[in-house]
Amino acid sequence: MEQSQLVNLVEQMTLEEKIGQLTQITGDFYSDKAEERTGPMSQLGLNDDQIMNVGTVLGVVGASECKRIQKNYMEHNRLHIPTLFMGDVIHGYETIFPIPLGLASSWDTEAFRRMAEVSAEEASVSGLSVVFSPMVDLVRDPRWGRVMESTGEDPYLNGRLASAMVKGYQGEPGDLSTQFNKVAACVKHFAAYGAATGGRDYNTVDMSEQRLRDVYLRGYEAAIEAGARLVMTSFNSIGGVPATGNLHLMQDILRSEFGFDGVLISDFGAVKELIAHGVAEDETQAADLSIHAGVDIEMMTLCYMHTLVGLISSGTVSESIVDESVLRILELKNELGLFEHPFRGADEDREKTVVFSAEHREIARRTAAESIVMLRNDDSLLPLDAERSIAVLGPGAQSPDVLGAWSWRGRTDAAVTLLQGLQELAADGEDEGRRPSVVTTQERCDYFVPTKSVVSESIELAKQSDVVVLALGELSTMSGEASSRSNIRLPKGQVELFEAIHEVNPHIVVVLFNGRPLDLHDIDGAEAILEAWYPGTEGGAAIADVLFGAVNPSAKITMSFPESVGQIPIYYDEDNTGRPYEVAPNEKYVSKYLDVSNYAAFPFGFGLSFSHFTYDSLVSSSNSFSATEPVTVSVNVTNDSNVDGTEIVQLYIRDLVGEVVRPVKQLKGFKRVALAAGESRRIEFSLTEEDVRYVHLDCTMRSDPGDFLVSVGGNSRDLLDPLHLHLD
Template identity: 80%
Template sequence: MEQSKIEDLLRQMTLEEKIGQLTQITGDFYSDKAEERTGPMSQLGLNEDQIMNIGTVLGVVGAAECKRIQGQYMDRNRLHIPTMFMGDVIHGYETIFPIPLGLASSWDTGAFKEMAQVSAEEASVSGLSAVFSPMVDLVRDPRWGRVMESTGEDPFLNGKLASALVKGYQGEPGDLQDHFNKVAACVKHFAAYGAVTGGRDYNTVDMSEQRLRDVYLRGYRAAIEAGARLVMTSFNTVGGIPATGNRHLMQDILRDEFGFDGVLISDFGAVKELISHGVAADETQAADLSIHAGVDIEMMTLCYMHTLEALVESGAVDERLIDASVLRILQLKNELGLFEHPFRGADEEREKEVVFSEEHRAVARRVTAESLVLLRNNDSILPLKESQSVALLGPAAQSPDVLGAWSWRGRTDRAVTLMQGLREHALACDASIASKVRTTEERCDYFIPTESVVAESVELAKRSDVVVLALGELSTMSGEASSRSNIRLPKGQVALFNAVHQVNPHIVVVLFNGRPLDLHDIEAADAILEAWYPGTEGGSAIADVLYGSVNPSGKVTMSFPESAGQIPIYYDEDNTGRPYEQAPNEKYVSKYLDVSNYAAYPFGFGLSYSRFTYGSLESSGNGFSTEHPVTISVNITNDSDVDGVEIAQLYVRDLVGEVVRPVKQLKGFQRVALAAGETTRVDFELEENDVRYVHLDDSMHSDPGDFLVWVGGNSRDLSEPIRLHLE
């Protein structure tokens, strides 16, 4: 539809119809069973006519249901404006991929894009037009439950991965209208939700404007520059003002500075929560604050519907504000092709072919294997040999709870468990060795294993060459509203580990979890494989890595602390006036008395079955400038007899700045495939705009001077630095 027709449609709308477009409700209001509609409608005080005027719908399932609701809606909507279906598709629709924190461990923008493409195809054929992803909240506190939805602690990597997700969901400009296997991406949560105090969900965020802009806003901006068509507000305060009513954040920064011209939607109930925050006395004030902040869609509360009409009549709200919001919503629907094709991609027959297809499961298995991180491998206990007898023990050994939180449409009954994955691998090799993988008859509890399970586990461990011990968190222990003050393994699991270790020290721990954990209770393990919540094909992908069909290449994107007392702990911390590194034996330096300053497993860390060595760095010059970038080169050798993939990482330190700069910052990374014994030259280009940062006046520019540059396999183990000068 031409823009002039969209504007003409807006002129025909009554104020009541406009306000309806600014509201989102859940699909149960549109149930085809009157008794199922009655409760929700009564609770919110809605009638049948009103729900046929509401602009967007949350959480409807399936092509047939979306088509039924859309057809009924279009018949009863006066101007035949289609509604739009949105949903929480975070790491897959029905084919579930690893949680985003796990997927980020692949450091593979191509894998991120593939995941989003698969998700978009499954979601769109099932009737959705927009998904609430990517989550771009930078996180440095693993106590926060929603860390599992993030991509970790680094602004640079966060932005690269967010951009890849947006492009995977939406495709190229124009694809949303021309290709109905694409969906609109919604960037969330704007802004700085990952910095909540104490890692407690829905809590306060308090930081300087400089840090907000320089560290936390970079990822959102990258996603917006990639073309994301929606942004979601966060629950937290920023600068003492809740984000949903924060005009400075939403208008001055998001709209004016970032140039975002898409749809801004509140999080679930966030408009009315302005009352709970204490910045609004009632629904009227909450609506007033939100509409002036530029929130276009209110999700699942009715402050707009209840009060905006009166606010316009009183002159407190200019109707042109409402018109601007409605126009953005209509334009998004037009971009999605909904006016010409209100059912868009929804297709029951294709839904059966596309959703959870063998092709999509194969992609998930390959991508999942890339996301697994080998944290420890003493004496090369891994990969396992098919000839070895294996005792597969622990609460996650047979559990289908491998999908993780926000796997809305995922089905655990179709997920591959670790036991299934190991046995299928064994059968594929030789049916006779499948019996070498044994487990307990009784399922092991995550918190208090029974005495009989412990006894059987010990007996199996005695009679096995290797123990694979599957430990971790239930999926309900991470995700929204699942913050934890204690991020150690449950005591019952530690007791099981110790009991087994007494009879067989050859233990490979496989971890299923949604956050970095304090792992000092299992220091005696020979190997630790971080599997995260690996998704639909988790068991198969883990088996691929444990038996060496796939060489692990994942690297963590969030530091694992030695102790929760170190939190927040992250690699790119600011230097201090008394840095520990300059005088580690002195008392009056920045350190702890009872634990080190360092992570147990630092950002960027991950082992391989290969061994990679780095040569000395070389540069194309002694400096760089705005007009002339510099190339940093290094030879990397696979000094082993196993083909592998190394993730080479470039780090930079600005030695003198107007604002204190971090001790090092990631500025580039490359996945490098190396055959056994192969050496290859890897080049990184460093430009002046790579070292720009936000100054005290909020301007973004660089400071001339000297920089240190490193390359290595993680943020701790790096080459000798070279010094470069910025003119």
Template identity: 55%
Template sequence: MTDQQLNALLKELTLEEKISQLLQLAAPFFDGSGTEGQITGPMASMGINDDIVKNTGSVLGLSGAIETISVQEAHMKKNRLGIPLLVMADIIHGYKTIFPVPLAISCSWDLEAAERSAEIAAAEASAAGVHVTFSPMVDLVRDPRWGRVMETTGEDPYLNGEFARAFVRGYQGKDLKNDLTRLAACVKHFAAYGAGEGGRDYNTVDMSERQLREYYLPAYKAALDEGAELVMTAFNTVDGIPAAGNKRLMRDLLRKEWGFDGVVISDWGAVKEMIPHGVAADEAEAAYKSLLAGVDIEMMTTCYENHLKQLVENGEVDEALIDEAVLRILELKQKLGLFDNPYRGADVNREREIVLSAEHRQAARDLAVKSCVLLKNESVLPLKKEQNIALIGPFAQNGDILGPWSWLGSKEEAVQLYDGLKAKTSRIVTAQGSDIESVTATQLEEALSVAREADVIVLALGEHSDMSGEAGSRANIRLPDAQLELTAKLKSLGKPMVAVLFNGRPLDLHGVYDVVDAVLEAWYPGTEGGAAVADLLYGDSNPSGRLTMSFPFAVGQVPVYYNNFNTGRPQGAPDAQVRYVSQYLDIPNAPLYPFGYGLSYTTFAYSDASISSDRMALGQSLEVTVKVTNTGEVAGEEVVQLYVRDVAGEVVRPLKELKGFRKIKLQPGEVQEVTFLLTEEQLRYHHSDLSLLSDAGEFAVFVGSSSRDVLQALSFQLIK
């Protein structure tokens, strides 16, 4: 269908039909869905009837080729002009082959593997008939109390942007219309959803525009520059206005300044939620404000459906605004080729062939290996095949390792840790030891009995999936007391202990890291999680993951992040008095484990760092070079990280900012010279007037293995 034909189609639509194109409903509303007729309670009270459903523009939550074909077929028969549905779903880190959660994926620092995970997710979901995924989520986050940290890629704007691009490339490929194995990507949540006060989901966000532009907006922009087709609004306020009704955010910044011409969709119920937010008196005002702000699709509330017609007839809303929104939706359907092939991608045979295929499971296993982070190791790992192992803990034989956003993932088909270890050795016994949040005397005694006969105790600890994810905010981010009690009891045996953690957020690890001899952060590692962790524990793979979010020493530090500002009275300043500096009296200022940190079964030494010049002029670039040596006895991968500090800016600048990284593999004794190109553009930031400029003057350059562990600073002058 040509652009001319799309405009002709738009003219054929009645006002009511156009408004219904702006509505998104869940699967049970539609004939042909496996859940049809199950709408009860609040959904039934929405007042949806068949006339509305047959004109609705999109559906979320369909699963499987049979169902999507059935729903689309029934819809096409009823829709007067034969306009197909857009099928959308939460394909966050896999369709049925579940990869590690996005926070874990980012800890791989492997952009190609991240892209491949999105490509596989798209292939499986498109075979099931899905057209759009509500991913990637690129919200920068600094507060581990927020449950949705598991869905982000961490605390750094540069790294978030790189992963945003990788995920979009993986989902969309290069030709959405003809490559039926791809999905349209919807970047979310615009904007600053990860900055809710107190780490509480859906909560208020209040920050300066300079802070917003400097740290929170870059990853959204990166995803859009890579071609993401949709944007989802955030639940939170931005400068006192909920995102779903924020004209300055959506029309002025997103559309006019950034030039985005794709579809904007609300999050679930976010349009109507402007009423409890207190910026809309009723549904009619909510509809008015959201449409004026530029929200094209209203997800799962009916403010548009119930009130836009009257607003147009009253002269309060120009019908041209509705036409713009509908045309964007029709254009997306055209980009996906739905007018030519309404069943785009849906293929029962292909679905049967590729979903959870051996190839996809291997890719999930490989990425899970890369995503785990070794936080501590006092000569107990890797395990030896001749050792007797006691595997104890609530995650020893538990399939709840997929994470809270694994929608169609099967816990029954996930490789549990016991199964992964059993494939490596027969010298293993197991006991549950405790439940996730409770423990009995019988469980403890069984654990002690099993552990007494072992050479090494492997503790499988963590959070059940409901303890993180959306609406999974927690004020106490230590492991539950039951698991800490189990850990303390087993410590009394004096055996070497390894803790493997399955969780969706950085934790306060007191009661674990200070008790055990080794800690492996496995996150929610996905379908092949148990096999991947076993590969690492036995040294068949060498840990290479590095943290992309700091682990706090205590929750009282939060938010704690590496790219923080100095103060006028910094801790440790040579002329500072001991007390009157910016510090806690009872805990360190620094996190327990910093951004970029992670151990290996080998060691790496950095040397001979140099910079190509001590001066940089506008339009020029510098090379930063460092030698990295594998000083251990096994091959390993290292993430070489480049940080920069603007020593004296127009506004205060962070003590360090990540500007580049390289993941390299070295054999024992091998030396590799790593070179980074540093440009003037990388030195720019938003000044007090919001202009994006660099400062003349001194810059410090750091190279190392984490944001904390760097060589002595190099320096250069930027000359203007």
């Protein structure tokens, strides 16, 4: 449909029809069973005529149901405008990939793109046209439950991965109109939701605008530059104003500065929550604030529907503002091809072959293996010897709870558990004499209080086995939305089980299932630790691949693991202080704790491999660089082991003098490098003037001439002695 036709369509709409387009409700309002509709309709006070004007639908499942709703909707909509189906597809539709925090550990933009492509294909054939992903909220407090949806603590990496996800969902420009296996991406949550005070969900965010722009907004901007067609508002207030009614945030920054011309949607119930925040007296004022902030779609409350007619009649709101929002929504529907193809990609027959296909599960398995981080491997306990007897114990051993809290359509009944993965790999061994013996307890182990019989049997199996694979961590309900925790240690019952097993067999490989960095000091006695996160549908198989060496781990964490919860927030790129600890660590009057170190137990960028990599000969092509002349920084990386492996080579800088205090180090480049056993390779990075720009006090982005330290290494802690470079 041409733009002029869309404008003409807006002109034909009544005010009530326009407001309907600005409203989103859930799919149960469109149920073909009257008894299922009655409750929701009564609760929100909606009638059938209003429902057939509502512009978008949330959370409908399946091609057949989407097509049924769309057909009925268009028959009853006066102007035959199609509705639009959206859903929470975060890290997979039905084929579930590792949680984003786990997937980020791969540092692989292609893995993110592939995950998004598979998710888009499954979601679109099942009737969805918009997914609420990527979440690009930068996070530095692991107490916050939604860290599992994030990519970690670094702005640069966050932006790179956000861009890759958007491109995976949407494809190339123009693909949404013609390639119905693509979906529109909705970036969330704008803005700075991950900086909630105390790590408590929905809580206040309070920071300077300089820090907001320099650190927290970069991921959203990268996703918008990649072409994301929707943005979702965050629940939190920022600068004293809730995001959903924040004119400065949404109009000045998002629309004017970032140039976002797509659809802005509230989070679930966020418009009406302006009343609870205390910035709106009632629904009328909440609608007034939100529509002027530029919120196009109100999700699951009816402030717009209840009050916009009166606000326009009184002259408080201009109908032209509503027209602009309606036009943006119609433009999105048009870009998705819905006017010509209202069912779009929904196809019951293809749905049966595409969704949860063997091909998609294999991609998920490879991706999960690439996301597993080996945090410890004392005495080279891993990979496991095929001749060893193995006891697979702990609450995660037999649990199908490997998908994570945001796997809306994930099937736990079809997920591969750790035990299944180990048993299947053992059964597939070519030499029957070298197949490992894998045993476990008869009764599943509880995550909080293992029964005496489970503990007793676990101890006995540990005595009889060469190695114990002990699966610990969190239930998926312990992380995700509304799942903040003040104590991020392992539950007491798990620690006691670990200690009991350790007394009879010290050869323990701890496999962690969790949605956040944890305080792991209670299991310091473990010889090996694998951070598996919630690895997804094929998680157990992927873990088995790593445990037995079929896959050499290469992943590195993107969020620091604290020594103690008292260090939080802890992150690698902290600002320097006037009394830095490193200058005089034995002095009292420096910035430090008296009872714990300043440093993370496992720092950003850390992860081990079955290979061993060394770095040397860090050089630059010049001692200076400028806006027109970048500098090349190169380093020699050697795999000095007898095992082929992949290393994630990381480039860091430090701006020594700035108008605003600069971080002690900042990631500015990374490369995944596959090296054969014994191979050395020269790895090059180009450092440009744009790479060292930052947000100044006047909130403009620019660089300062001066001196920089530049270094390279395998993580943010273990770096070569830096080069001194000058920006002219």
